[in-house]
Amino acid sequence: MAKFFEEIGPRHREFIEAQKIFFTASAPLSGDGHVNLSPKGMDAFRVLSPNKVAYMDINGSGNETSAHLLENGRITIMFCAFDGPPNILRLYGKGYTVLPGTSEWDELSPLFHLPLSSRQIIVTNVDIVQTSCGYGVPFYDYKGERDQAIKWAENKGEEGIEKYQAEKNRISLDGLPTAMFDRF
Template structure:
C-alpha cells in the first residue's frame, strides 16, 4: 500500500508529468488552503524541487502561506490507468516578476510571462505514495481557457499588475464578522 520517502523517484516524476490536474494544500496558521490546479503549470526540476506557474485568480492564499513559511502538500492522483495517489510535502518560495531568477525559471514553461502572477519553487522534504483505489476513473476532455484569456486581456490593457497587487493577501476567513459588516 503506502510508502514514505525523502525525494521523488523516477516513477514519481513520470507520474507527475502525466497528470492534467493536481492540488496544492497550504497553511500558515490561518485557514487551510486547498486549490485544484490545471494547465501545463508544474515542472519537476529535480528529485527535490518542483516549479509551479501561478496564474492570477480571486485570491492568493498560496502566496500568503509561502511568505509566512507555511507548509505545503501537492497531491497528484491517477484518474486513468493504475490507481495511485502521490503526496509531495514541501516548503515554498514565491518568485515575483521582479526577481532576477523569474525569467530563468519561466523558461521551463516556454510561454510569455506577461499574464502570470508569480512562480513558486517547492523544496520537497518528503514524499508519500498510496494506493488510490477509491479514486474514480475519469476522462480528460479539454482545458478551460477562460482564465488565461482573462489574464492576457488584463495584461494587454495594463491593469494586471494592479489586480495582482490588490489581491496579494486575501482576507482571513477568521475575520468573517468584520468582512460581513463591510458588505452590509
C-alpha cells in the same frame, strides 16, 4: 498502503508528468486561519530535481498559497490518477514564491509556457514523497484545458492585471501579506 520516499524517483516523475491536474494545500500558523486547497492545470508543473519542484501560478481571486508560504513555508502538492492504475502521490515540503523581475524568475520562467495570466512561480523544496493506493479516486476523462484565464488576462491587459493584483493578490483571506505585498 502508504509508502514514503526521501526524493522524487524516476517512476514518481513519470507519474507526475502524465497528470493533467494537481492540487496544492497550505495553511497559516493561526488555528483560526483558513486552510487553502487549490486545483492547478495548464501544463504548469515542473520537476527541477529529485527534491525540488516548481509550478507556474496564474492570476486568481486570492493568493493564499503565497501568503502561507511567506508566513511559514509549508506546502503539500498532490497528484492522483484519474485514468490508468490507481495512485496518489503527495509532495511535502517548504516553498516560496518567485516573482517577475527577479533573477530566479529569469532562470525558471523559460521552463514554462507563460500566458499573460501568469503572476508568480511557486518553488517547493521537497522533503517527503508519499504514495498511496488511490483506490477511492474515480475515473475521469480529460477533455482539454479551459481558456477563460487566458481570455480574462487578454481582456484586462497588462495595466488591468496589475490593478487587479494590487487589489486582490497582496493580502490573504486571513489578512496575511503575500509575496506581492511590496510590489504595488
